[in-house]
Amino acid sequence: MNEPRLQADLALHRPELRGYVHEPAYAGVLSFMRRRYTRELAGADVVVTGIPLDIATTFRPGARLGPAAMRAASVQLNEKLHPWGFGPCEHLSVIDYGDCAIDHHRPSTVVDSIVAHARPIVQSGATMLSLGGDHFVTYPLLKAHAEKHGPLAIVHFDAHCDTWPDDAPESLNHGTMFYKAVKDGLIDPTRSVQVGIRTWNDDFMGIEVLGADWVHEHGPKAVAERIRQIVGQHPAYLTFDIDCLDPAYAPGTGTPVPGGLTSAQAQQILRGLVPLKIVGMDVVEVAPAYDHAEITALAAAHMAAEMLCVLAAQRR
Ligand code: MN
Ligand code: MN
Secondary structure (H helix, E strand, O other): OOOOOEOOOHHHHOOOOOOOOEOOOOOOOOOHHHOEEOOOOOOOOEEEEEEOOOOOOOOOOOHHHHHHHHHHHHHHHOOOEOOOOEOHHHHOOEEEEEEOOOOOOOHHHHHHHHHHHHHHHHHOOOEEEEEEOOHHHHHHHHHHHHHHHOOEEEEEEOOOOOOOOOOOOOOOOOOOHHHHHHHOOOEOHHHOEEEOOOOOOOOOOOOEEEOHHHHHHHOHHHHHHHHHHHHOOOOEEEEEEHHHEOOOOOOOOOOOOOOOEOHHHHHHHHHOOOOOOEEEEEEEOOOHHHOOOOHHHHHHHHHHHHHHHHHHHHHO
Protein backbone atom coordinates (compact mmCIF):
# COMPACT_ATOMS: atom_id res chain seq x y z
CA MET A 1 0.00 0.00 0.00
CA ASN A 2 1.34 3.41 -0.90
CA GLU A 3 1.60 5.83 2.01
CA PRO A 4 -0.26 9.09 1.64
CA ARG A 5 1.95 11.77 0.11
CA LEU A 6 0.94 14.34 2.69
CA GLN A 7 -0.05 13.95 6.33
CA ALA A 8 -0.65 16.16 9.33
CA ASP A 9 0.43 15.62 12.94
CA LEU A 10 3.05 12.98 12.16
CA ALA A 11 4.17 13.26 15.79
CA LEU A 12 0.95 11.41 16.64
CA HIS A 13 0.15 9.48 13.45
CA ARG A 14 3.54 8.55 11.93
CA PRO A 15 3.05 5.15 10.32
CA GLU A 16 6.69 3.94 10.71
CA LEU A 17 9.59 5.07 12.90
CA ARG A 18 11.89 5.33 9.88
CA GLY A 19 11.43 7.24 6.66
CA TYR A 20 9.90 10.49 5.56
CA VAL A 21 6.34 11.60 4.92
CA HIS A 22 5.74 15.22 4.01
CA GLU A 23 4.03 17.42 6.59
CA PRO A 24 3.61 21.16 6.10
CA ALA A 25 6.39 22.86 8.09
CA TYR A 26 4.03 25.55 9.38
CA ALA A 27 1.41 23.25 10.90
CA GLY A 28 0.86 20.33 13.20
CA VAL A 29 1.94 18.99 16.57
CA LEU A 30 5.63 19.69 17.18
CA SER A 31 8.00 16.80 17.79
CA PHE A 32 11.70 16.76 17.00
CA MET A 33 12.04 16.32 13.21
CA ARG A 34 8.40 15.16 13.09
CA ARG A 35 9.32 11.89 14.80
CA ARG A 36 6.72 9.85 16.65
CA TYR A 37 6.01 11.06 20.20
CA THR A 38 6.26 7.90 22.30
CA ARG A 39 7.81 6.39 25.43
CA GLU A 40 7.93 2.97 23.77
CA LEU A 41 11.67 2.29 23.54
CA ALA A 42 11.49 -1.01 21.66
CA GLY A 43 12.89 -0.60 18.17
CA ALA A 44 14.29 2.89 18.72
CA ASP A 45 17.89 3.53 17.60
CA VAL A 46 17.87 7.12 18.81
CA VAL A 47 15.77 8.69 21.55
CA VAL A 48 15.40 12.47 21.50
CA THR A 49 14.31 14.02 24.77
CA GLY A 50 14.11 17.48 26.32
CA ILE A 51 15.74 18.34 29.67
CA PRO A 52 14.16 21.73 30.45
CA LEU A 53 16.33 22.89 33.36
CA ASP A 54 17.62 26.45 33.77
CA ILE A 55 18.30 27.06 37.46
CA ALA A 56 22.05 26.38 37.15
CA THR A 57 22.82 29.42 34.99
CA THR A 58 25.31 32.06 36.11
CA PHE A 59 23.86 34.89 33.98
CA ARG A 60 20.66 34.96 31.89
CA PRO A 61 18.09 32.19 32.57
CA GLY A 62 15.56 30.84 30.07
CA ALA A 63 17.02 27.61 28.67
CA ARG A 64 14.05 25.67 30.08
CA LEU A 65 12.29 26.82 26.92
CA GLY A 66 15.07 25.46 24.69
CA PRO A 67 13.60 22.03 23.88
CA ALA A 68 10.33 23.54 22.65
CA ALA A 69 12.22 26.05 20.48
CA MET A 70 14.45 23.35 18.98
CA ARG A 71 11.44 21.16 18.17
CA ALA A 72 9.78 24.12 16.44
CA ALA A 73 12.94 24.88 14.45
CA SER A 74 13.33 21.23 13.43
CA VAL A 75 10.23 21.23 11.19
CA GLN A 76 12.41 22.09 8.20
CA LEU A 77 14.61 19.03 8.75
CA ASN A 78 12.02 16.38 7.85
CA GLU A 79 13.86 15.43 4.64
CA LYS A 80 17.23 14.54 3.04
CA LEU A 81 20.00 16.83 4.23
CA HIS A 82 22.85 18.59 2.47
CA PRO A 83 25.64 17.57 1.91
CA TRP A 84 24.93 14.07 3.21
CA GLY A 85 22.48 13.17 0.45
CA PHE A 86 20.30 11.26 2.87
CA GLY A 87 18.08 11.96 5.83
CA PRO A 88 19.19 10.42 9.13
CA CYS A 89 15.77 8.84 9.63
CA GLU A 90 16.21 6.76 6.49
CA HIS A 91 18.80 4.75 8.42
CA LEU A 92 17.85 5.28 12.07
CA SER A 93 14.60 4.75 13.98
CA VAL A 94 14.29 8.02 15.89
CA ILE A 95 11.59 8.80 18.45
CA ASP A 96 10.75 11.90 20.47
CA TYR A 97 10.42 10.72 24.09
CA GLY A 98 9.06 14.05 25.36
CA ASP A 99 10.59 15.94 28.26
CA CYS A 100 12.06 15.10 31.65
CA ALA A 101 9.81 16.29 34.51
CA ILE A 102 11.92 18.61 36.66
CA ASP A 103 10.79 20.23 39.90
CA HIS A 104 12.56 23.60 39.87
CA HIS A 105 11.18 24.30 43.33
CA ARG A 106 13.06 21.35 44.83
CA PRO A 107 16.62 21.79 43.50
CA SER A 108 17.92 18.85 45.55
CA THR A 109 15.81 16.49 43.40
CA VAL A 110 17.13 17.68 40.03
CA VAL A 111 20.12 15.37 39.56
CA ASP A 112 18.23 12.24 40.58
CA SER A 113 15.24 13.17 38.39
CA ILE A 114 17.40 13.52 35.28
CA VAL A 115 19.39 10.34 36.00
CA ALA A 116 16.13 8.42 36.52
CA HIS A 117 14.76 9.84 33.25
CA ALA A 118 17.89 8.94 31.28
CA ARG A 119 18.69 5.54 32.78
CA PRO A 120 16.04 3.38 31.00
CA ILE A 121 16.82 5.09 27.69
CA VAL A 122 20.57 4.49 28.00
CA GLN A 123 20.11 0.95 29.29
CA SER A 124 17.79 0.14 26.36
CA GLY A 125 20.80 0.41 24.08
CA ALA A 126 19.39 3.38 22.14
CA THR A 127 21.53 6.47 21.64
CA MET A 128 20.15 9.42 23.59
CA LEU A 129 20.04 12.89 22.05
CA SER A 130 19.11 15.33 24.80
CA LEU A 131 17.93 18.89 24.21
CA GLY A 132 18.73 21.30 27.06
CA GLY A 133 18.22 23.04 29.28
CA ASP A 134 21.29 24.75 30.65
CA HIS A 135 24.57 22.88 30.45
CA PHE A 136 24.34 21.47 33.97
CA VAL A 137 22.00 18.80 32.53
CA THR A 138 25.06 17.09 31.03
CA TYR A 139 26.28 16.16 34.53
CA PRO A 140 23.36 13.80 35.38
CA LEU A 141 23.30 12.64 31.76
CA LEU A 142 26.98 11.65 32.06
CA LYS A 143 26.15 9.78 35.27
CA ALA A 144 23.50 7.72 33.44
CA HIS A 145 25.86 7.04 30.51
CA ALA A 146 28.87 6.17 32.70
CA GLU A 147 26.75 3.56 34.51
CA LYS A 148 26.65 1.67 31.23
CA HIS A 149 29.90 2.61 29.52
CA GLY A 150 32.35 3.57 32.28
CA PRO A 151 34.38 6.81 32.12
CA LEU A 152 33.61 8.61 28.87
CA ALA A 153 35.58 10.63 26.39
CA ILE A 154 33.79 13.95 26.02
CA VAL A 155 33.82 15.97 22.83
CA HIS A 156 32.74 19.31 24.20
CA PHE A 157 31.82 22.34 22.07
CA ASP A 158 31.56 25.51 24.13
CA ALA A 159 32.79 29.06 24.72
CA HIS A 160 33.39 27.96 28.31
CA CYS A 161 35.38 25.05 29.69
CA ASP A 162 32.86 24.42 32.51
CA THR A 163 35.69 22.98 34.65
CA TRP A 164 35.88 25.81 37.17
CA PRO A 165 36.49 24.40 40.66
CA ASP A 166 33.45 23.55 42.81
CA ASP A 167 33.64 21.13 45.71
CA ALA A 168 30.10 21.69 47.02
CA PRO A 169 28.30 18.40 46.33
CA GLU A 170 24.83 19.96 46.29
CA SER A 171 25.57 22.84 43.91
CA LEU A 172 23.78 23.21 40.57
CA ASN A 173 26.19 25.22 38.43
CA HIS A 174 26.49 25.17 34.64
CA GLY A 175 30.12 26.29 34.84
CA THR A 176 31.53 23.59 37.10
CA MET A 177 29.92 20.27 36.20
CA PHE A 178 32.87 18.95 34.17
CA TYR A 179 35.20 19.63 37.14
CA LYS A 180 32.84 17.44 39.16
CA ALA A 181 32.48 14.87 36.38
CA VAL A 182 36.27 14.44 36.12
CA LYS A 183 36.56 14.18 39.92
CA ASP A 184 33.69 11.65 39.98
CA GLY A 185 35.36 9.50 37.33
CA LEU A 186 32.55 10.04 34.78
CA ILE A 187 34.99 11.55 32.26
CA ASP A 188 38.37 10.23 31.10
CA PRO A 189 40.16 13.58 30.61
CA THR A 190 43.03 12.01 28.66
CA ARG A 191 40.55 11.00 25.89
CA SER A 192 38.53 14.24 26.01
CA VAL A 193 38.65 17.50 24.08
CA GLN A 194 37.04 20.93 24.25
CA VAL A 195 36.43 22.98 21.11
CA GLY A 196 35.78 26.71 20.69
CA ILE A 197 36.78 27.76 24.21
CA ARG A 198 37.40 31.51 24.65
CA THR A 199 37.22 32.04 28.40
CA TRP A 200 40.11 31.44 30.76
CA ASN A 201 40.58 28.90 33.51
CA ASP A 202 43.93 28.17 35.16
CA ASP A 203 43.16 24.45 35.25
CA PHE A 204 41.40 22.56 32.46
CA MET A 205 41.44 19.29 34.46
CA GLY A 206 43.73 17.57 31.96
CA ILE A 207 41.33 17.95 29.02
CA GLU A 208 42.89 19.19 25.75
CA VAL A 209 41.52 22.53 24.65
CA LEU A 210 41.21 23.54 21.00
CA GLY A 211 40.34 27.17 21.64
CA ALA A 212 38.28 29.30 19.27
CA ASP A 213 41.52 30.98 18.13
CA TRP A 214 42.98 27.54 17.29
CA VAL A 215 39.87 26.67 15.27
CA HIS A 216 40.06 29.95 13.34
CA GLU A 217 43.79 29.48 12.66
CA HIS A 218 43.76 25.79 11.65
CA GLY A 219 40.27 25.27 10.24
CA PRO A 220 37.52 22.68 10.77
CA LYS A 221 39.24 19.74 9.04
CA ALA A 222 42.31 19.99 11.31
CA VAL A 223 40.02 20.29 14.35
CA ALA A 224 38.12 17.12 13.41
CA GLU A 225 41.39 15.31 12.78
CA ARG A 226 42.74 16.30 16.21
CA ILE A 227 39.47 15.22 17.88
CA ARG A 228 39.70 11.81 16.16
CA GLN A 229 43.31 11.44 17.38
CA ILE A 230 42.44 12.27 20.98
CA VAL A 231 39.23 10.25 21.30
CA GLY A 232 40.05 7.25 19.13
CA GLN A 233 37.54 4.44 19.66
CA HIS A 234 36.84 5.24 23.32
CA PRO A 235 33.09 5.53 24.07
CA ALA A 236 32.40 9.21 23.46
CA TYR A 237 29.77 11.63 24.68
CA LEU A 238 29.21 14.60 22.38
CA THR A 239 28.01 17.76 24.14
CA PHE A 240 27.26 20.94 22.19
CA ASP A 241 26.76 24.16 24.16
CA ILE A 242 25.24 26.48 21.55
CA ASP A 243 27.35 29.38 22.88
CA CYS A 244 30.30 27.67 21.16
CA LEU A 245 28.92 29.55 18.16
CA ASP A 246 29.57 33.27 17.91
CA PRO A 247 26.70 35.44 19.21
CA ALA A 248 26.15 36.48 15.58
CA TYR A 249 25.00 32.89 14.92
CA ALA A 250 23.56 32.13 18.35
CA PRO A 251 22.42 35.23 20.25
CA GLY A 252 19.71 33.35 22.12
CA THR A 253 21.77 31.91 24.93
CA GLY A 254 22.54 32.64 28.55
CA THR A 255 26.25 33.53 28.48
CA PRO A 256 27.27 34.66 24.97
CA VAL A 257 30.96 35.35 24.19
CA PRO A 258 32.22 37.04 20.99
CA GLY A 259 34.91 35.45 18.83
CA GLY A 260 33.18 32.11 18.42
CA LEU A 261 32.69 29.56 15.67
CA THR A 262 30.47 30.11 12.67
CA SER A 263 27.62 27.69 12.06
CA ALA A 264 29.50 26.43 9.00
CA GLN A 265 32.69 25.73 10.98
CA ALA A 266 30.78 23.75 13.60
CA GLN A 267 28.89 21.75 10.97
CA GLN A 268 32.13 20.89 9.17
CA ILE A 269 33.77 19.74 12.39
CA LEU A 270 30.77 17.55 13.28
CA ARG A 271 30.84 15.98 9.80
CA GLY A 272 34.40 14.87 10.50
CA LEU A 273 33.37 12.79 13.53
CA VAL A 274 31.87 9.78 11.71
CA PRO A 275 34.71 7.43 12.85
CA LEU A 276 34.00 8.08 16.55
CA LYS A 277 32.14 5.65 18.81
CA ILE A 278 29.45 8.08 19.97
CA VAL A 279 27.25 6.72 22.78
CA GLY A 280 25.36 9.88 23.79
CA MET A 281 24.79 13.46 22.65
CA ASP A 282 23.22 16.72 23.71
CA VAL A 283 22.60 20.28 22.51
CA VAL A 284 22.19 22.76 25.35
CA GLU A 285 21.87 26.41 26.40
CA VAL A 286 19.31 27.61 23.85
CA ALA A 287 17.42 30.44 25.58
CA PRO A 288 14.70 31.60 23.15
CA ALA A 289 13.82 34.83 25.00
CA TYR A 290 17.12 36.39 23.84
CA ASP A 291 16.88 35.01 20.32
CA HIS A 292 16.17 36.97 17.15
CA ALA A 293 14.24 35.48 14.22
CA GLU A 294 14.83 32.03 15.75
CA ILE A 295 18.50 32.14 14.63
CA THR A 296 19.75 30.23 17.65
CA ALA A 297 17.05 27.56 17.74
CA LEU A 298 17.57 26.97 14.03
CA ALA A 299 21.34 26.60 14.48
CA ALA A 300 20.79 24.24 17.42
CA ALA A 301 18.30 22.07 15.52
CA HIS A 302 20.76 21.87 12.63
CA MET A 303 23.64 20.87 14.94
CA ALA A 304 21.42 18.11 16.35
CA ALA A 305 20.57 17.01 12.81
CA GLU A 306 24.28 16.88 11.91
CA MET A 307 24.87 14.66 14.93
CA LEU A 308 22.10 12.33 13.78
CA CYS A 309 23.64 12.24 10.30
CA VAL A 310 26.97 11.24 11.87
CA LEU A 311 25.24 8.30 13.57
CA ALA A 312 23.33 7.44 10.41
CA ALA A 313 26.53 7.51 8.34
CA GLN A 314 28.04 4.96 10.74
CA ARG A 315 25.12 2.57 10.32
CA ARG A 316 23.96 2.95 6.72
MN1 MN B 1 28.71 25.07 28.74
MN1 MN C 1 29.01 27.99 27.38
